[in-house]
Amino acid sequence: MKRVSLEKPKIGIHLYVILILVLIIAIFPIYWLTITSFKPKAEWIASPPYWFPNSPTLIDYYVLFFSDPSATAQVGAAFIAFKPATKSFLDSAIVAGLGTALAVFAGMLAAFAVSRHGFGGNTFLVLVLMLRMAPPIVAVIPLIVFYSFIGFTDTYHGLLLVYATFSMPYAVWIIKGLIDEVPRELEESARLDGLTPLQAHFKVTWPLIRGGVLATALFLLILNWSEYLFALMLTRGNVITLPVQMTIYQTYAGVLYGPQAALAILAVIPLVIFGIVIRRFLARGLTFGAVKG
Amino acid sequence: MTKILLEDLTKIYEGGTVALEDFNLEIESGAFISLLGPSGCGKTTTLKLIAGLLDPTKGRILFDGEDVTYTLPQQRGVGLVFQDYAVFPHMTGYENISYGLKVRKLSKKEIRDRVIEVANLLEIGDILDKKPREMNISELQRVSLARTLVIKPKVLLLDEPLSNLDASLRVRTRIELKKLQRILKQTIIYVTHDQVEALTLSDKVAVMSMGKLQQYDTPKNIFLKPKNKFVAGFIGSPPMNLIPCSVIQKDESLMMDANTFKIDVTELKDVLNDYVNKEVTIGIRPQDITPSLKGGIFKAKVYSVEHIGMENIITAKADDIMIKSIAQKDFIPNLDEELWFKFEINKLYIFDKEGERIWRS
Numbered sequence: 001m002k003r004v005s006l007e008k009p010k011i012g013i014h015l016y017v018i019l020i021l022v023l024i025i026a027i028f029p030i031y032w033l034t035i036t037s038f039k040p041k042a043e044w045i046a047s048p049p050y051w052f053p054n055s056p057t058l059i060d061y062y063v064l065f066f067s068d069p070s071a072t073a074q075v076g077a078a079f080i081a082f083k084p085a086t087k088s089f090l091d092s093a094i095v096a097g098l099g100t101a102l103a104v105f106a107g108m109l110a111a112f113a114v115s116r117h118g119f120g121g122n123t124f125l126v127l128v129l130m131l132r133m134a135p136p137i138v139a140v141i142p143l144i145v146f147y148s149f150i151g152f153t154d155t156y157h158g159l160l161l162v163y164a165t166f167s168m169p170y171a172v173w174i175i176k177g178l179i180d181e182v183p184r185e186l187e188e189s190a191r192l193d194g195l196t197p198l199q200a201h202f203k204v205t206w207p208l209i210r211g212g213v214l215a216t217a218l219f220l221l222i223l224n225w226s227e228y229l230f231a232l233m234l235t236r237g238n239v240i241t242l243p244v245q246m247t248i249y250q251t252y253a254g255v256l257y258g259p260q261a262a263l264a265i266l267a268v269i270p271l272v273i274f275g276i277v278i279r280r281f282l283a284r285g286l287t288f289g290a291v292k293g
Numbered sequence: 294m295t296k297i298l299l300e301d302l303t304k305i306y307e308g309g310t311v312a313l314e315d316f317n318l319e320i321e322s323g324a325f326i327s328l329l330g331p332s333g334c335g336k337t338t339t340l341k342l343i344a345g346l347l348d349p350t351k352g353r354i355l356f357d358g359e360d361v362t363y364t365l366p367q368q369r370g371v372g373l374v375f376q377d378y379a380v381f382p383h384m385t386g387y388e389n390i391s392y393g394l395k396v397r398k399l400s401k402k403e404i405r406d407r408v409i410e411v412a413n414l415l416e417i418g419d420i421l422d423k424k425p426r427e428m429n430i431s432e433l434q435r436v437s438l439a440r441t442l443v444i445k446p447k448v449l450l451l452d453e454p455l456s457n458l459d460a461s462l463r464v465r466t467r468i469e470l471k472k473l474q475r476i477l478k479q480t481i482i483y484v485t486h487d488q489v490e491a492l493t494l495s496d497k498v499a500v501m502s503m504g505k506l507q508q509y510d511t512p513k514n515i516f517l518k519p520k521n522k523f524v525a526g527f528i529g530s531p532p533m534n535l536i537p538c539s540v541i542q543k544d545e546s547l548m549m550d551a552n553t554f555k556i557d558v559t560e561l562k563d564v565l566n567d568y569v570n571k572e573v574t575i576g577i578r579p580q581d582i583t584p585s586l587k588g589g590i591f592k593a594k595v596y597s598v599e600h601i602g603m604e605n606i607i608t609a610k611a612d613d614i615m616i617k618s619i620a621q622k623d624f625i626p627n628l629d630e631e632l633w634f635k636f637e638i639n640k641l642y643i644f645d646k647e648g649e650r651i652w653r654s
């Protein structure tokens with residue numbers, strides 16, 4: 001058990017200065033993104049830069065969702081085909097959300113098999129992780145060919161399966177660690193009461209690892225939500241995820257920094273909400289009733 | 294009340310650990326028996342096999358003559374109190390105790406009645422609302438026991454239930470357990486590596502070592518008639534002195550030669566005739582060796598003196614063997630002092646090379 005110090009740690013003034021500097025560096029991109037999303041075109045890359053929008057506007061947000069010639073002309077987007085960002089939120093939610101859910105669920109079943117039923121031993125775990133050892137680009141080319149054969153290119157299930165497959169190794173490893181922390185005897189005790197092994201996993205161990213599993217889900221959701229390479233190579237307009245949508249605003253007449261910033265800000269919000277929702281599960285510290293003699 | 298029979302029970306874990314080997318045990322209905330042995334000798338494995346949480350590699354388990362080797366755990370009527378308690382950390386005391394009943398779909402009222410009944414028996418009525426992390430070890434241990442007792446198992450398996458308690462609590466709980474058994478009249482298998490617990494609580498003790506049964510007998514016989522060297526050296530505190538010897542014949546007399554001393558064992562001629570010129574081990578309990586300033590069977594240098602209440606344990610060294618003896622509390626020799634030690638032949642235990650006992654008086 002961790003020892004908790006009752007005294008407040010004494011932080012010197014230098015440390016405060018360093019912490020504040022680090023904080024500024026970390027927050028600065030978000031700050032810049034935020035102000036850019038409220039700037040009119042003239043201010044995006046003005047020199048010297050504006051540290052605060054001089055004439056704040058919502059037009060960068062507006063053009064993401066509405067096909068309005070006068071508005072698009074103002075941000076210089078008149079050249080490109082309009083695609084409402086709503087679809088990309090929906091598409092990302094489907095492929096990243098369901099892909100993550102699938103990865104976590106299947107990964108958890110695999111983790112139970114490894115941790116509780118001695119399935120595959122270490123060999124299996126290493127094999128699973130090997131999927132992540134080569135850079136994703138190695139897998140992309142064969143996938144393109146393979147997907148075009150089976151008609152999975154540019155489909156929701158096609159991209160979703162790739163996301164599930166490539167995030168599952170993380171899920172297996174992290175969740176196996178969580179399960180290992182829960183004494184096996186808790187499940188055995190429930191088995192004596194008549195639960196099947198599977199019921200024991202879900203009725204006894206699941207409530208105890210739920211926080212960790214949700215944190216794993218958040219971690220994988222962030223990865224999949226911002227995944228670009230697979231989305232770019234395996235879709236062609238039927239499915240448009242947020243990172244791909246982002247590229248729409250790189251026109252041959254210049255990059256539309258304002259709408260890109262606006263989209264980025266909006267794209268972060270769902271993740272933040274998910275994080276807040278699961279926070280209460282994460283904060284709840286677990287001390288297992290089992291004690292070691 | 295169930296009579297349990299273990300036949301040639303063997304458990305080899307994945308990875309090749311032989312946790313239990315050709316284990317045979319007959320447990321009378323309603324008996325309180327102990328499995329006693331050092332850490333890792335397969336005690337927990339035996340309990341889990343009986344409970345049905347593990348499948349044996351070989352062998353059979355019979356309850357009242359019926360083969361239950363592959364019967365599901367919940368159909369065996371067995372309760373197991375786990376070594377580390379296995380109390381559900383996310384449930385209150387009440388929820389923990391009622392869990393088994395809820396799974397068995399008893400009515401709310403019946404569940405309440407039975408939980409209250411067992412909580413009263415174990416005197417934990419006031420901690421039913423507490424979460425495990427707010428309970429102390431003794432309370433956890435009782436909740437764990439209550440969880441198991443509440444389902445009224447025919448066979449109760451207890452895996453070192455007292456090992457996490459401190460000494461005084463352990464003695465108290467031990468007495469309560471004994472009382473409990475008289476009330477419950479279940480067949481109880483009690484696992485411990487504490488010989489005092491095993492010898493004081495049980496009708497019979499099964500001494501185990503490295504997955505094998507060494508001896509299964511009454512506490513009295515385990516102490517007085519150890520079947521082999523392992524049991525002799527394991528039971529008793531301080532443990533029995535075991536000294537390697539060879540048997541030699543000189544004319545008409547038989548001698549036991551332990552390098553540092555020789556003793557005349559001609560009177561054991563009938564027993565030892567077959568062992569002439571062979572290696573044996575003699576065992577002698579510290580209580581049966583008397584140290585003195587002059588006169589005895591052999592001389593040895595005092596190595597350490599431990600004061601334990603009314604007595605002193607004197608450990609002495611003769612060449613490369615250490616010998617423990619017990620002296621009155623006012624007999625306090627100096628370290629490195631040479632003392633004489635004596636014992637009587639009829640207090641000896643003699644074991645053959647394989648460790649089997651070949652003689653005691």
Ligand SMILES: Nc1ncnc2c1ncn2[C@@H]1O[C@H](COP(=O)(O)OP(=O)(O)OP(=O)(O)O)[C@@H](O)[C@H]1O
Nearest residue numbers: 306307310312331332333334335336337338339486
């Ligand atoms: N699940 C397992 N997989 C592999 N080996 C195991 C497993 N469980 C126990 N063992 C091994 O089997 C042997 C017997 O273990 P067991 O837990 O039955 O011993 P024990 O007598 O209960 O010991 P202790 O007094 O430490 O509780 C040990 O060597 C142990 O390491």
Ligand SMILES: [Mg+2]
Nearest residue numbers: 336337338376
């Ligand atoms: Mg054990």
